[in-house]
Amino acid sequence: MPFTIATWNVNSIRARMHLLLLWLETVSPDVVCLQETKVEDTDFPVEAIESAGYRAAYRGQKSYNGVAILSKTPIEGVRCGFEDDGPADEARLIVGVVNGLTIMNTYVPQGRDPDHEMYAYKLEWFERLRAFFESRFSPDEPLLWAGDLNVAPEPIDVYDPKRLFGHVCFNPQVTAVLEEVKSWGLVDLFRKHVPDPGQYTYYDYRTVDGVANGRGWRVDHIYATRPVAEHSLRAWIDLEPRMGDKPSDHTPMLVELDA
Secondary structure, eight states: OEEEEEEEEOSSTTTTHHHHHHHHHHHOOSEEEEEOOOOOGGGSOHHHHHHTTOEEEEEOOSSSOOEEEEESSOOEEEEESOOSSSOOOTTTEEEEEETTEEEEEEEOOOOSSTTSHHHHHHHHHHHHHHHHHHHHOOTTSOEEEEEEOOOOOSGGGBSOHHHHTTBTTBSHHHHHHHHHHHTTTOEEHHHHHOOOSOOOSBOOTTSTTTTTTTOOBOOEEEEEOHHHHTTEEEEEEOOGGGGSSSOOSBOOEEEEEEO
């Protein structure tokens, strides 16, 4: 049977539980990578997730960041954060193994402004991530990387590339550092199956009728090593949750693998 994996920045899991539980019931993905859960581990809604038929591995903090992996089957070998000399950032990176597939879920710093210290930290974060891949994994083994990467890699990934050029999520610097990570041996599963423009996962709350008018960004991604990419069947973005009641500003991206 096909195996479905999703990524979704929920922008506060407790504020989106009504949408998340409905979506889990109707779409029923095998694995979901969540970002910006914005909740301390002691307050993570474990019981509600388990009642929906999912196990959960998570690491969070109050009000900011937070990542989680939900799975219908056991999640093994869970690790959180970088394992280097820099800030661990445990609430931004979680790794687990599901059915023999290593899954990495990340929430990459947004950067705020090109002159802000968090922008420099964002660029450094990608460099550390490349080193993390090199030291812990092999491109010849099955690995999938999902998350809100806060990068729109190509002009077709933003609704107005001329006006938005230079933004912390759409400029040559961030594209270059992302490409450096990808060059380790990763395939963009969405673009493998969907070459068309106008496909977005993020719609700013401040943009009136952003979804209806296609004024979005593709900053959420699912990449995989070639052994996984060769078994990918399709990829798509589900806009339904973004049009629901009190939605996140992001919406899920999914891929289907030939299990």
